[in-house]
Amino acid sequence: MKKQIPYWLVSPYLLYFAVFVAFPVAFSVVLTFHSWNIISPMKFVGLDNYQRLFSDRLFWQAIYNTLRFLLVHIPLQIVVALALAEFLNQKIRGQAFFRGAFFLPVIVSGVVVTILWQQLLGFNAGILNRGLTALSLPRVAWLEEPGIAMYAIALMATWKNVGLYVILFLVGLQTVPVQYYEAADMEGATAWQKFRYITLPMINPTIFMVVVLSTIGGFSLFIEPYIMTEGGPLNSTLSAVMYIYKQAFQYYHMGYSATLGFFFALLILGVVAIQKRYVEQEN
DSSP: OGGGHHHHHHHHHHHHHIIIIIHHHHHHHHHTTEEOOSSSOOEEOTTHHHHHHHTOHHHHHHHHHHHHHHHHHHHHHHHHHHHHHHHHTSOOTTHHHHHHHHHHHHHSOHHHHHHHHHHHHOTTTOHHHHHHHHTTOOOOOTTTOTTTHHHHHHHHHHHHHHHHHHHHHHHHHHTSOHHHHHHHHHTTOOHHHHIIIIIHHHTHHHHHHHHHHHHHHHHTOOHHHHHHTTTOSTTTTOOHHHHHHHHHHTSOOHHHHHHHHHHHHHHHHHHHHHHHHHHHHHO
């Protein structure tokens, strides 16, 4: 009986894993070879969904939009988060207040934040355009111009999530031994040299974690374009997740949606693997 106790202890997790992880993943893989609209029985279609995927121009545009978002969002988020973490790592007054202020947007509902930024960036009544008008400057179509809309969303997403990465960077900075900086001061190192040759190598694991989390979070872009632009204008803010959602719950193409999701998951895995290799080489 005692030999069975460990198995009983892990059985709740195994049950959870089987029901909520293993079965959904296996069902999704099987679904990629079928056509199903939820109501009618599933119909086996072989590799038709995969053939459709590679010829679906709108899906590839959604991938391109998502990558364009990531190219702005990830570097901006890392730079801002690291700069704010360096600021909080100094001996300043009101340190606890600033930490809470930077982290506050993270815990606020994404829908609420998106609606607030929608009002901020509105063309006619947006606060930013009102300020530009007051300065006799032309208004900017932040969310209506195809060449600008995705970058405006990237700016908002960075503001929303940067607080989390500030905390992560701050933890990483506080693990760097002070003796390294003291030795560098004795050698006459500049602030940039200490940052380049001490801080960055020592927080390499934190940088990689932030890059991975930012990438996964960026690839999951959905709420912001769904509420602010509905994927427009001209599908310029249509994200990959939003397109997968539309195929499943707007057009009821469950098999094709599962195929898109499976391919997209492999894409994320590949991008993260490339990032890991690049970060390790750079440091």
